[in-house]
Amino acid sequence: MNKFKYKKSIILGGSKGIGRSVTKALKKTSKKIISLSSKDLDLSNSYSVKQFLKTHNNTDILFLNSGGPPNLKFEEITNDIWIRYFKQLFLSYCEILRKLKINKGGYIFYISSSIIKEPEENLIISSSLRIGFSSVLKSLSKKYAKNNVSIINIAPGPFKTQRVKELIKNISEYEKKLPLKKLGNPDEIGKFVKFIIDNKIRYITGSTVYFDGGISKSL
Numbered sequence: 655m656n657k658f659k660y661k662k663s664i665i666l667g668g669s670k671g672i673g674r675s676v677t678k679a680l681k682k683t684s685k686k687i688i689s690l691s692s693k694d695l696d697l698s699n700s701y702s703v704k705q706f707l708k709t710h711n712n713t714d715i716l717f718l719n720s721g722g723p724p725n726l727k728f729e730e731i732t733n734d735i736w737i738r739y740f741k742q743l744f745l746s747y748c749e750i751l752r753k754l755k756i757n758k759g760g761y762i763f764y765i766s767s768s769i770i771k772e773p774e775e776n777l778i779i780s781s782s783l784r785i786g787f788s789s790v791l792k793s794l795s796k797k798y799a800k801n802n803v804s805i806i807n808i809a810p811g812p813f814k815t816q817r818v819k820e821l822i823k824n825i826s827e828y829e830k831k832l833p834l835k836k837l838g839n840p841d842e843i844g845k846f847v848k849f850i851i852d853n854k855i856r857y858i859t860g861s862t863v864y865f866d867g868g869i870s871k872s873l
């Protein structure tokens with residue numbers, strides 16, 4: 655008997671942080687796991703995306719994830735910076751979805767950010783591009799549903815990864831101000847993804863799940 659529930663998973667940005675936790679969590683669920691770093695697939699580089707799509711034309715699970723953009727003031731963001739992150743956090747995902755078939759019964763997960771609900775002046779590249787791509791996924795969720803493919807947008811708050819260490823200087827002081835007094839553990843996102851696909855949870859497709867440790871002030 656086949657002990658794996660799924661044949662193939664592709665995890666973009668799978669070498670560190672949240673992506674690595676998801677890679678770890680799916681070991682017993684997916685027979686083949688393609689977990690990629692920026693060296694395997696650079697989402698800011700159109701050629702790299704094309705090469706990736708020559709090798710892969712279908713998957714059961716797709717985890718859309720990448721490195722986050724720098725925290726720059728609006729005035730500091732040049733057109734070149736905008737274009738680079740537009741490719742990395744928006745256009746490449748669109749091209750991948752256009753060309754990569756998600757097999758019947760599959761799942762697409764997307765790592766956005768809790769700031770899509772409450773954008774601020776800092777992290778403006780991140781919030782604007784992720785709001786845009788969240789809208790793309792929402793629009794596509796009904797079409798994918800016809801093929802029994804579910805889409806879940808995961809919007810994390812502060813999680814303990816390399817990314818956060820780069821953005822926050824004094825982590826222990828920052829943690830004191832958080833409702834749960836600590837950063838999130840990326841393994842919780844791995845466990846969440848595994849739970850959804852192992853149990854074939856279907857009815858939250860097209861939804862955004864805020865994984866923010868209670869920091870959001872909105873409903």
Ligand SMILES: NC(=O)c1ccc[n+]([C@@H]2O[C@H](COP(=O)([O-])OP(=O)(O)OC[C@H]3O[C@@H](n4cnc5c(N)ncnc54)[C@H](OP(=O)(O)O)[C@@H]3O)[C@@H](O)[C@H]2O)c1
Binds near residue numbers: 811
């Ligand atoms: N951690 C948080 O608190 C938090 C909160 C909200 C949103 N997010 C967002 O969630 C995503 C993952 O965060 P994380 O904390 O896990 O980040 P991380 O620890 O920095 O890991 C980023 C992953 O993305 C890969 N990557 C970087 N640049 C890439 C590129 N140009 N093309 C393809 N892959 C690339 C990295 O590969 P390499 O190993 O090659 O570097 C790595 O596997 C980011 O977009 C981040 O902004 C994170």
